[in-house]
Amino acid sequence: MRLQLSPETAAFREEMRTFFTTQVPQEIRDTVAARRHLTRDQYVETQRVLNAAGLAVPHWPREWGGRGWTPLQRHIWHEEMQLACVPPPLAFNVSMVGPVIAAFGSQEQKERFLPPTANLDIWWCQGFSEPDAGSDLASLRTSAVRDGGDWVVNGQKTWTTLGQYADWIFCLVRTDPTAEKKQRGISFLLVPMDAPGVTLRPIELIDGGHEVNEVFFEDVRVPAENLVGEENRGWDYAKFLLGNERVGVAPVGYTKRLLAQAKRHAAEVEVDGEPLARDPLLAARIAELENELLALELTALRVVAHSADGKPHPASSVLKLRGTELQQAATELVVDIAGPLAVASGAGEGSEVPEWARVATPSYLNYRKASIYGGSNEVQRTIIAGSILGL
Amino acid sequence: MDFDYDDEQAALREAVSGLLGRAYTGEHRRTVTAAEPGFDEKTWARLAEMGVLGLPFAEDDGGMGAGPVEVAIVAEEIGRVLAPEPFVEVVVLAGGLVAAVGTPAQRGEVLAAIAEGGCVAAVAHAEPGTRWSPSARDVRATRDGDGWRLAGVKEPVVQGARADLLVVSAVLPGGGTGLFLVRPDAEGPARTGYRTHDGGRAARIELTGTPAELLGDDADADRTAAVERAQAEARIAYGHEAVGAMDTALRTTAQYLRTRKQFGVPLARFQSLTFRTADMYVSLELARSTALWATLVQDAGGDVVRAADRARLQTSRAGRHIGHEAIQLHGGIGMTAEYTIGHYTSRLTAIDHLLGDGDFALARLAAVTGGYETVDPLGAPYTGG
Numbered sequence: 035m036r037l038q039l040s041p042e043t044a045a046f047r048e049e050m051r052t053f054f055t056t057q058v059p060q061e062i063r064d065t066v067a068a069r070r071h072l073t074r075d076q077y078v079e080t081q082r083v084l085n086a087a088g089l090a091v092p093h094w095p096r097e098w099g100g101r102g103w104t105p106l107q108r109h110i111w112h113e114e115m116q117l118a119c120v121p122p123p124l125a126f127n128v129s130m131v132g133p134v135i136a137a138f139g140s141q142e143q144k145e146r147f148l149p150p151t152a153n154l155d156i157w158w159c160q161g162f163s164e165p166d167a168g169s170d171l172a173s174l175r176t177s178a179v180r181d182g183g184d185w186v187v188n189g190q191k192t193w194t195t196l197g198q199y200a201d202w203i204f205c206l207v208r209t210d211p212t213a214e215k216k217q218r219g220i221s222f223l224l225v226p227m228d229a230p231g232v233t234l235r236p237i238e239l240i241d242g243g244h245e246v247n248e249v250f251f252e253d254v255r256v257p258a259e260n261l262v263g264e265e266n267r268g269w270d271y272a273k274f275l276l277g278n279e280r281v282g283v284a285p286v287g288y289t290k291r292l293l294a295q296a297k298r299h300a301a302e303v304e305v306d307g308e309p310l311a312r313d314p315l316l317a318a319r320i321a322e323l324e325n326e327l328l329a330l331e332l333t334a335l336r337v338v339a340h341s342a343d344g345k346p347h348p349a350s351s352v353l354k355l356r357g358t359e360l361q362q363a364a365t366e367l368v369v370d371i372a373g374p375l376a377v378a379s380g381a382g383e384g385s386e387v388p389e390w391a392r393v394a395t396p397s398y399l400n401y402r403k404a405s406i407y408g409g410s411n412e413v414q415r416t417i418i419a420g421s422i423l424g425l
Numbered sequence: 426m427d428f429d430y431d432d433e434q435a436a437l438r439e440a441v442s443g444l445l446g447r448a449y450t451g452e453h454r455r456t457v458t459a460a461e462p463g464f465d466e467k468t469w470a471r472l473a474e475m476g477v478l479g480l481p482f483a484e485d486d487g488g489m490g491a492g493p494v495e496v497a498i499v500a501e502e503i504g505r506v507l508a509p510e511p512f513v514e515v516v517v518l519a520g521g522l523v524a525a526v527g528t529p530a531q532r533g534e535v536l537a538a539i540a541e542g543g544c545v546a547a548v549a550h551a552e553p554g555t556r557w558s559p560s561a562r563d564v565r566a567t568r569d570g571d572g573w574r575l576a577g578v579k580e581p582v583v584q585g586a587r588a589d590l591l592v593v594s595a596v597l598p599g600g601g602t603g604l605f606l607v608r609p610d611a612e613g614p615a616r617t618g619y620r621t622h623d624g625g626r627a628a629r630i631e632l633t634g635t636p637a638e639l640l641g642d643d644a645d646a647d648r649t650a651a652v653e654r655a656q657a658e659a660r661i662a663y664g665h666e667a668v669g670a671m672d673t674a675l676r677t678t679a680q681y682l683r684t685r686k687q688f689g690v691p692l693a694r695f696q697s698l699t700f701r702t703a704d705m706y707v708s709l710e711l712a713r714s715t716a717l718w719a720t721l722v723q724d725a726g727g728d729v730v731r732a733a734d735r736a737r738l739q740t741s742r743a744g745r746h747i748g749h750e751a752i753q754l755h756g757g758i759g760m761t762a763e764y765t766i767g768h769y770t771s772r773l774t775a776i777d778h779l780l781g782d783g784d785f786a787l788a789r790l791a792a793v794t795g796g797y798e799t800v801d802p803l804g805a806p807y808t809g810g
């Protein structure tokens with residue numbers, strides 16, 4: 035046991051920090067710091083900068099751009115990126131469809147898709163959830179029926195994040211409705227968003243933003259070669275996709291940065307001529323959150339430092355659960371620091387209300403999503419109770 | 426002691442709930458809040474016809490002479506359907522200040538106009554750089570012959586752009602906080618309105634030597650205590666609005682668990698979820714008790730400021746608990762603007778921050794715990810006399 039990073043790892047961290055703070059356009063980092071929405075072009079530009087430096091897909095197999103890093107290096111890469119306000123490479127590309135194609139795709143699929151996926155020349159979106167298949171994903175009904183050399187897709191996906199920017203969607207589709215176990219009749223299919231019969235309808239969220247969509251498929255034909263891996267094995271690939279990610283599950287860097295910002299704002303806001311930061315209740319709340327976050331970060335470090343046999347460390351299951359809770363608590367803290375200004379979300383230029391206070395409440399409301407998507411916190415508790423505690 | 430409504434109060438509740446329930450079914454609230462002024466002028470006029478907008482004002486001032494319990498009933502019904510009509514802001518806060526401080530002539534004019542529905546009055550008190558304080562800070566009043574002029578910025582002012590009349594607080598020449606009536610016209614003040622996250626409206630109001638009429642007739646009187654009291658009464662009314670909103674949020678969530686199926690069964694089959702709705706119910710009922718009690722303290726002439734802080738703390742905590750859980754237990758659908766539940770959370774968040782949040786109340790309560798041995802809800806300082 036030892037607390038210090040090895041000299042090599044410390045140097046690695048310095049290298050990452052320098053890169054992220056000097057090579058990614060300042061305007062993009064400022065946009066992230068101000069918690070404004072990024073444009074499609076800003077995501078693409080960032081990912082291309084990262085990819086050119088070999089920093090977009092370090093966890094992929096080496097022949098497709100991977101770096102063979104240790105989990106600890108990947109953790110540092112991810113944390114430094116968040117601390118530097120660099121938008122991480124698009125998760126749908128680099129953490130989801132990319133690794134699945136790399137692990138289970140054909141050689142042609144790898145050659146066709148992996149390089150543009152790493153470079154965000156193709157923007158992917160995730161077509162898993164359906165109106166009646168949320169937590170119970172395996173009950174999905176969107177069907178793909180074989181017709182000659184094509185699959186014909188019918189059905190509906192929903193909650194499709196940033197589908198409005200996407201070139202392609204990777205879907206779970208039912209290819210064997212007669213399978214005895216519903217998990218067994220599902221395949222992993224790649225569909226171009228501009229295929230005839232694909233339509234997208236925006237969903238407005240409670241913060242007024244548009245980041246998710248419904249996607250409808252009406253007799254959409256895609257060639258048979260767009261099916262990844264084996265027919266009816268899609269559930270295994272989805273489990274691989276959702277389960278293999280141990281790094282970056284807990285948004286520690288993001289929350290750390292938000293807490294740092296919160297402290298700055300609290301120092302600026304005055305109550306009866308005193309900075310709000312001196313209010314003992316607020317100070318105690320911040321200290322408690324920082325300590326919770328410390329405990330989480332240390333747990334994340336224990337998980338990544340423990341790389342022995344490739345099996346996930348059981349404690350990794352607390353990362354998403356606690357990580358999203360703390361992220362939500364930090365967004366709530368910022369609203370409370372904004373206080374009476376927190377209602378002025380729609381104020382425009384010329385308002386006395388600073389930008390951070392205007393975005394505070396919409397952002398707080400928006401981050402209620404974090405405990406719902408990517409395996410809700412109830413699903414996380416089910417995993418802890420079931421797989422770890424044997425209950 | 427009696428916590429039940431009498432027949433008249435029950436009838437009032439029926440009538441208001443009938444009107445608002447009919448007005449705000451389905452998508453109507455979203456349509457109304459999407460357009461200016463963010464509430465429905467027709468519904469406002471109906472509330473006036475029913476006497477609701479003059480409930481707490483004295484009959485001599487053109488009101489109904491009703492008490493805080495009646496106000497609480499209306500606020501709760503407003504919250505139940507998230508009616509965007511600014512009842513608490515106009516009647517309780519603005520009307521309350523005019524009733525407390527105004528001259529008989531001002532009361533007769535302004536309160537009667539509010540009661541008739543012809544005057545949306547807004548309180549312009551919050552300033553950038555103040556935090557739920559009962560005093561003005563940077564907006565200053567200066568004498569101009571027989572009249573007054575005001576200078577400085579007020580923001581955010583709820584319904585400030587639509588308002589027919591502004592009740593503005595300002596620092597008096599000799600110090601202390603005075604209250605003034607400003608009638609917006611071509612001469613000013615400059616008003617920039619905008620939407621708030623909960624579908625409401627607020628504004629930045631810039632006073633640049635804007636003519637104003639002193640509220641009341643004592644130019645030297647510091648009105649800080651009157652503002653504090655009006656804020657306390659509005660906090661209590663907001664507490665009831667929050668209770669109404671929480672009640673609906675809980676019912677909607679319970680109903681959703683009964684109907685939404687996953688894994689082949691209704692979500693209500695998962696005890697991990699039904700227990701959480703049970704906890705929401707616990708929060709709701711404790712908040713309801715405290716809000717009701719604060720209303721009765723007001724009615725009894727007790728320390729309304731202290732009681733309001735206690736109600737505030739309880740409803741703030743409950744509002745967050747219920748607001749968070751209501752979305753979470755709905756899953757993705759709870760995040761959408763099309764479905765109602767997220768709007769309840771948004772409104773609860775706004776109510777919480779408009780006049781002081783739970784921690785604000787907690788800090789004030791924490792400062793005085795040494796001054797008494799136990800909290801007696803029926804004793805001093807909560808019962809008057």
Ligand SMILES: Cc1cc2nc3c(=O)[nH]c(=O)nc-3n(C[C@H](O)[C@H](O)[C@H](O)COP(=O)(O)OP(=O)(O)OC[C@H]3O[C@@H](n4cnc5c(N)ncnc54)[C@H](O)[C@@H]3O)c2cc1C
Pocket residue numbers: 159160161162163165167168169170192193194195196246403406407408409410411412413416685687688692695697698753754755756757758760
């Ligand atoms: C902003 C946002 C972005 C998203 N992006 C995507 C995307 O890009 N692609 C995609 O495919 N999906 C996406 N999702 C969908 C997300 O994965 C689902 O919302 C999630 O799986 C929950 O499903 P549901 O919304 O249908 O809720 P439900 O499954 O109906 O769940 C409702 C509530 O019940 C709980 N619950 C359900 N079953 C149980 C049980 N057995 N025991 C205890 N509690 C239970 C849930 O945790 C939740 O609290 C997104 C969702 C959101 C909100």
